[in-house]
Amino acid sequence: MTNLKIILTGIYAFLVWLTYQLLLPPLNPGFLGGFVFFGIWVVIGTFLLAFWLSPEGEYYFIPPIVAIVLFVLILIIGNIASSSLFHATAMYGQLGEVKDYSFTEEILPLDQSQIPVVDADLAYKQGDKKLGEIPTLGSQVRVGNFTIQEVNGELIFVAPLEHTGFFKWMNNRTTPGYITVDATNPNDVELVQEIDGEPINLKYLRSCFMGEEITRYVRNSGYLTVGVTDYSFELDDNGRPYWVITKYENLTLWSSPEATGTIIVDAQTGEINEYSISDTPEWVDIIQPESFIDNQIDNWGDLVHGPFNFSNEDEFRKTPGMLTVYNDGTCYYYTGLTSVGNDDATIGFVMVDTRTKEAKRFLMSGATEQAAMRSAEGMVQDLGYTATEPVPLNLNGIPTYFMTLKDDEGLIKQYAMVNIESYSIVAVGDTISLTQSQYMSRMTATGNNVAFSEEGYSYKLTGTVTRISSNVEAGNTVYYLILNNDDTKLYVASYNVSPELPITREGDEVEISYIDTGSKTVTISTFENTKFALPVSEAQQQVDENYEQPIESDSNQIYEVNPENNEDYWNSLTDEEKAKLIEQAGLEQE
Numbered sequence: 001m002t003n004l005k006i007i008l009t010g011i012y013a014f015l016v017w018l019t020y021q022l023l024l025p026p027l028n029p030g031f032l033g034g035f036v037f038f039g040i041w042v043v044i045g046t047f048l049l050a051f052w053l054s055p056e057g058e059y060y061f062i063p064p065i066v067a068i069v070l071f072v073l074i075l076i077i078g079n080i081a082s083s084s085l086f087h088a089t090a091m092y093g094q095l096g097e098v099k100d101y102s103f104t105e106e107i108l109p110l111d112q113s114q115i116p117v118v119d120a121d122l123a124y125k126q127g128d129k130k131l132g133e134i135p136t137l138g139s140q141v142r143v144g145n146f147t148i149q150e151v152n153g154e155l156i157f158v159a160p161l162e163h164t165g166f167f168k169w170m171n172n173r174t175t176p177g178y179i180t181v182d183a184t185n186p187n188d189v190e191l192v193q194e195i196d197g198e199p200i201n202l203k204y205l206r207s208c209f210m211g212e213e214i215t216r217y218v219r220n221s222g223y224l225t226v227g228v229t230d231y232s233f234e235l236d237d238n239g240r241p242y243w244v245i246t247k248y249e250n251l252t253l254w255s256s257p258e259a260t261g262t263i264i265v266d267a268q269t270g271e272i273n274e275y276s277i278s279d280t281p282e283w284v285d286i287i288q289p290e291s292f293i294d295n296q297i298d299n300w301g302d303l304v305h306g307p308f309n310f311s312n313e314d315e316f317r318k319t320p321g322m323l324t325v326y327n328d329g330t331c332y333y334y335t336g337l338t339s340v341g342n343d344d345a346t347i348g349f350v351m352v353d354t355r356t357k358e359a360k361r362f363l364m365s366g367a368t369e370q371a372a373m374r375s376a377e378g379m380v381q382d383l384g385y386t387a388t389e390p391v392p393l394n395l396n397g398i399p400t401y402f403m404t405l406k407d408d409e410g411l412i413k414q415y416a417m418v419n420i421e422s423y424s425i426v427a428v429g430d431t432i433s434l435t436q437s438q439y440m441s442r443m444t445a446t447g448n449n450v451a452f453s454e455e456g457y458s459y460k461l462t463g464t465v466t467r468i469s470s471n472v473e474a475g476n477t478v479y480y481l482i483l484n485n486d487d488t489k490l491y492v493a494s495y496n497v498s499p500e501l502p503i504t505r506e507g508d509e510v511e512i513s514y515i516d517t518g519s520k521t522v523t524i525s526t527f528e529n530t531k532f533a534l535p536v537s538e539a540q541q542q543v544d545e546n547y548e549q550p551i552e553s554d555s556n557q558i559y560e561v562n563p564e565n566n567e568d569y570w571n572s573l574t575d576e577e578k579a580k581l582i583e584q585a586g587l588e589q590e
Contacts, residue, residue, distance in 0.1 A: 005052055012048055016041050024215050028225040032254040035078070039071040082255040084299070084307045091256055092303035095296040098350065098359040106360065107394040108328050115432060116155055116183040116326075117404050117412060119388050120146050123157035123181040125410055130179060130189045131161075140168055141175045144206065147232045148183060148324055149285050151239070155183040155326060160233050160241065160267065162207035169209055174201035174268075178233070178241055186412060195239050202241065202267045206231070214243055218263060221272055228263065230289040237283050241267040244284050247274070248292070256295075259288050259357075277356070285331040286324070286354040293333050293352050294322055301337070312340040316347060319368045323389050324354065331355070334392060336368050345371075346420075349392065364399060367423035372401040375423040376416035380405055385413055392420065395436065396514075396523065398443060419443070434476045437494035440514075440523045460513045462530075465506050477502075481524075483510070493524035500529040 019041075025033035046067035050060040084091050127143040141161040148157050161175040177200040182188035193200055204214045211217055214231060230246040243265040248257045262280045264273050277287055301316045309315060319336035326332070332351040339347055348363040367375070373387040390401035399420040404412045405428065415432050417439040419425035425442050429435030463483035470479045477495040491512065493501060504510065513526045
């Protein structure tokens with residue numbers, strides 16, 4: 001009997017150790033995972049202890065039953081005590097002060113070459129294809145999880161090469177590099193195997209075993225009782241690979257996790273450095289875990305009037321899904337906001353800094369991301385393409401969703417732009433420039449059916465063509481022009497803007513209109529070569545007048561500007577002076 005007790009005790013100790021090594025929870029009952037780990041094994045240990053102490057032929061049932069009851073009660077009470085019933089104010093305010101911003105002032109216009117078109121799924125396909133080009137390497141390693149990151153101004157996806165199994169790990173012990181995929185160009189894929197002439201040997205990975213598995217390595221390096229999460233593979237400015245891990249604490253017993261700092265591990269040497277949020281190196285893009293921010297936005301919308309707001313007064317919900325986007329070099333989590341019970345319309349959207357957790361709200365009625373996706377897919381329903389999650393863009397001052405349209409294999413086939421405030425305005429094209437051109441044409445043709453949330457400025461310009469060139473993109477001709485030797489702006493027009501584009505040459509006088517907010521690349525909405533002016537019928541004149549009506553309108557807040565006479569003066573004004581002039585212009589029109 002004694003031998004049986006010893007054997008059972010040995011098995012118990014081994015199972016406790018094995019369970020910890022597999023799950024790696026924090027050894028701290030202040031975290032739910034740690035409490036459950038301790039609680040389960042205390043209950044099992046109580047059964048074993050009762051077996052030890054029971055007389056021959058008998059068994060003490062009361063201690064194990066008491067242990068089970070206490071464990072379940074504490075678990076229930078703890079979860080209730082952690083909930084919004086007792087911490088509604090703290091949970092509501094955890095996101096911090098959310099400031100309201102203007103879309104066109106805060107969201108910078110993006111150049112076409114900087115629009116992200118690749119998502120994690122496509123990055124994986126491209127990375128896996130790249131790895132497959134080297135058969136000897138592809139049989140030894142596989143592509144790991146991709147992380148989006150900005151490195152030296154370039155937006156890329158990066159993933160480590162992982163071991164394919166235990167025996168490959170035992171034989172190789174390291175993997176020879178990582179793969180990057182340009183987020184703006186799916187064909188720009190690179191297998192990086194050395195830095196400054198030195199080979200890369202990744203030793204600490206998710207696919208490793210024993211003490212070299214990255215989570216186990218961190219736990220065994222002095223972080224047994226600490227809350228750690230969100231292991232992301234990132235590069236510093238020199239391309240050296242690291243694991244960036246978030247440290248956190250719970251604000252309300254077992255819930256409301258809050259990031260407190262980072263642990264950065266060199267993926268090659270295993271060197272560990274710990275930082276506060278403010279001291280974390282600037283090359284680290286993401287400190288705040290997405291799951292934390294997702295929960296905090298939910299609480300901010302749900303608990304505006306506490307946990308018992310049965311009428312849902314002033315409550316709002318975030319739309320499904322959350323994107324990681326970049327604006328002026330800063331990384332944000334983005335999600336739309338919708339009122340309770342409204343599935344297709346937003347009241348705005350929120351962007352949260354992934355490092356500092358600074359939250360910005362943009363109040364804007366419009367379509368949800370899902371409604372915009374359905375609108376884009378409706379344009380290509382005969383082809384069966386599916387839309388990716390939309391990215392919000394400031395396109396010439398117009399709030400716009402951009403998304404790619406992919407086939408069943410996950411490859412990009414077309415692009416789509418959908419107006420955020422009116423998702424019936426949608427354009428689809430084979431290239432980004434063609435899509436943008438068609439989108440701007442639809443915008444100017446829509447007129448009073450659209451009301452922009454911020455002012456844009458429609459320019460009409462008469463000038464001399466000093467350079468003109470065309471390029472066939474996916475079977476569609478796109479024209480590029482420079483006027484009056486002004487190389488600070490590149491004017492772009494699709495072939496369908498005007499039949500006079502193909503016959504236009506250097507030296508021709510032209511009249512164009514476009515909506516502009518200062519981006520170097522400007523899309524032309526109307527074009528006329530005055531050298532080839534054709535007679536226009538009265539019916540066509542009426543159509544043209546109706547078409548050009550929206551260029552200056554109170555409802556859509558686009559104001560016509562003469563760039564030759566007014567642009568220098570306009571640029572010299574402060575924001576307050578500009579706003580005053582716009583207000584005066586509106587009063588004069590009334």
